[in-house]
Amino acid sequence: MTVYLEAEAHPTRNTGSIRLYDAEAFEGMRRACQLTARCLDELTDLVQPGVTTQFIDDRVFEFAMDNKALPATLNYRGYGKSTCISINHVVCHGIPNDKPLREGDIANIDVTLIVNGYYGDSSRMYPVGKVKRVAERLCEITYRSLLLGIEAVKPGGHVGDIGAAIQEYAEGERCSVVRDFCGHGVGRLFHDAPNILHYGRRGEGVEMRPGMIFTIEPMINTGRPHVKVLNDGWTAVTRDRSLSAQYEHTVGVTETGCEVFTYSPGGRDMPGFPPSTWAPWTSNAA
Secondary structure (H helix, E strand, O other): OOOEEEHHHOOOOOOOOEEEOOHHHHHHHHHHHHHHHHHHHHHHHHOOOOOEHHHHHHHHHHHHHHOOOEEOOOOHHHOOOOOEEEEOOEEEOOOOOOOEOOOOOEEEEEEEEEEOOEEEEEEEEEEOOOOOHHHHHHHHHHHHHHHHHHHOOOOOOEHHHHHHHHHHHHHHOOOEEOOOOOEEEOOOOOOEEEEEOOOOOOOOOOEOOOOOEEEEOOEEEOOOOOEEEOOOOOOEEEOOOOOEEEOEEEEEEOOOOEEEOOOOOOOOOOOOOOOOOOOOOOOOOO
């Protein structure tokens, strides 16, 4: 049985119940998420051949400090960096290091900033110089998958609607959806209930209600969906070494649909890629 709780009236720990946030919390999430989106905007010009992922990570830390925020990943469960940066066949949780980016790489940069106790969580793909068409196409498919998932968010719907929309489109484009990782509740906690699967069936799963806040973050592969985690305990890669891409937004369920908190204020949701024929989905927040 699914339990829904008024968020501010219960402890900030993951109990498996689903928190329903009020208007004040939605405003707090707007501030945190827009700061995260601004940070991702500012990384656009940094992602170049020869730049190290550690350099990018350092810039994110400095941005957070300059804006009185904290990177949520730093020291989270022993993780020592301010970002996750996942390149080419790395699905997620890539650890920044001193290896330089190379022409033709594609990189996912995942940033979560904490502002006044609220977590703003988002990630984008960045091309490194000129990339091959197969990589460019994968990023476009992944971004469109995310937008279709967002379109499925509305009160009275079910989280399975989100997964079904993503899976149907991605597999229709001859790509696969990673099953091992999912979106999650977010707000006053970094990871909370419910889990948001990026595959599934319509009408199944938790019912969406106004006040819910969660991430949608599909990971799409050009090859098979299977992944493995490396010995560092964090880095997840495709087992067949195929390319992987991910985009992530934080959304809140409203009375009439949903609000996307993490859209780029500069229109850079797909930085460095040709303009998409799909404009960013327009929030119909109440």
